[in-house]
Amino acid sequence: MTGHPGRTIGRYGVMLVAGAALWLLMAGPRTVLGFDPGPLGMVLLVASAWGALYLVQFSARDEGEHAISPGEWRARIGFAFMLGAVAYFVAKLDLFAGPGAVDSADARAVARNLVMLGIAWAVLGQAMASRWKGRIQEDERDREIARQAGHWGHGVLVIGLIGLAVTLGFSPAHRLQWASHFLLANLLVLVLMLGWLCEYAATAVYYWRDRR
Template identity: 40%
Template sequence: MSLPRLGFIGLAVVAALATWLLLAGPARVFGIEAGNAGMVLLMAVGWGSLHAISRIPDGGIGESMSPGEWRAWLGLAFTLVIAAYAIVHAPVFHGPPLWHNPDANRIGRNIVMLLVAWMLLARVLDARWRRGVRQDERDREIEARGAGAARLALVVILVGYALLLSFSPTERLEWAVPPLLGHLLVLALIVSCAFEYLVVGLGYWRDRR
């Protein structure tokens, strides 16, 4: 296994650990507040990604991953973590309105924190990439396939929601309270983004083979 791949795996593991510490970990780890430790690790992942991309020769010649592939796999890791977190904590949204539900408010804020963290990192990665590497027709084609996969995934999920709500007996829809439905819509967007990153990452990976 090449060093760039090992570096990506290491960054993904650290990012997952940082997310766990920030949102679902214990109050303290080895005497250190878990939130602070998670923030430091998340910052380390961001800087590590920038450093790794800056060392990729000629945008990904040979077995090295291109910046676009780095961005796709990192994005997939972030969105899968966010989606898993949203699914695990979905039951807290089955309750009173958000302004009377502190647990749902906390989970919602945590999801927003993760999304904002990835958006900022993705913006920095994208700016660094476009300054150093010219986007070619291959990149545009792979990105177009990824965007198409995201749209298809979102349509399929929303149609599934619509069919479930339309054809289920009323007595079986007690779970479908507004806060939970809103949460499921956000989850649909997150999952569609994960599909986009997956298709883009696989596109670059197949192109390297």
């Protein structure tokens, strides 16, 4: 999205908001004026994804962008959004370890933020679909790419679940003291997020290869 001053400013604005969101979620202060900044970071991350969607749909398009379908834009935005969510989870993973994690206010706040991110992304996904409804229909190429990318996401999900099952089933009990029900529940959420992340990445790559 280049070549138009307003669009360029909007793009950098979205990048700035996304950067501020990730800083608040992962590296920012634990409290600001006595409040957890995590929810604000979450709101800014969703806002940056919505801003990217707005720029894609309503900004003037150059000749090269006409080849990019709504499915590819959804994959690009979804990959960036989910990558931020996964990075946030991994950065805070240590909060979920230990016997007292379930009673930790910080750990509960991170878990709550992740659930809200998932809900926000589901709502945003529906909004993206409605934005393009009746304008550009998916064709056989889009459906085939979605099918192939779905296999990658499903594969990551299956591998993650098998990995957890093998770890829990074949490890001695004294080596599983880290595996509290609270941590395991959140690891399952992480596996689900990694599956989505891989599916979005595969979708973007398939579209890119198709245009070559």
